Amino acid sequence: MTTKDSLSLIFAALADPTRRNILSRLSQNPATVGEVAELFEISAPAISQHLKVLERAGLIERTTKAQWRTLTIRTEPLNEASAWVEKHRREWNQRFDRLEEHLKTMTKKEEK
């Protein structure tokens, strides 16, 4: 598990509705662990486990100021995930465009 590549860690972290909800909350504003825990009807250890997965994927950052521990979302991993998805959507769509172009050429040839 420790040798997983960053993109796998990011996608795995996003593959859970509670973790996505935590990120949704943090995309509005940074929050303390307590504020995040309040939103979910699950145990503190379960929240803690989810936060660990998000932190390991680089999707959140914990900062400590005096006794306050704040969670902040980090967008770099979202950029990385987005780049991968967009690349593959684009390539597949371009393939369709090429196919369409090819079909048009074929039709023109047949018409002649």
Add this chain to the structure above:
Amino acid sequence: MTTKDSLSLIFAALADPTRRNILSRLSQNPATVGEVAELFEISAPAISQHLKVLERAGLIERTTKAQWRTLTIRTEPLNEASAWVEKHRREWNQRFDRLEEHLKTMTKKEEK
């Protein structure tokens, strides 16, 4: 596992380098299972397992024509994944914009 929401299935399917490589291959062109298997130095049952995960997430489609079984990428789940990631990138960036706006207003007030 069977009750997982579609977005969790999609992200979980993307959370593996071999599965992402299979999708990369298929984003270029549809291929047979054999053609996909050739690209990876892993066992046929392992490939089969990866294909099942991709299929369950709706990321690939199997079609059978005569004895040929073809795998095709499907972009709808990529659109869904992309929409989620983009929404959260955007919200966080807008938060930064609002913060910047707020700081500008504060600075102007101080200057007066």
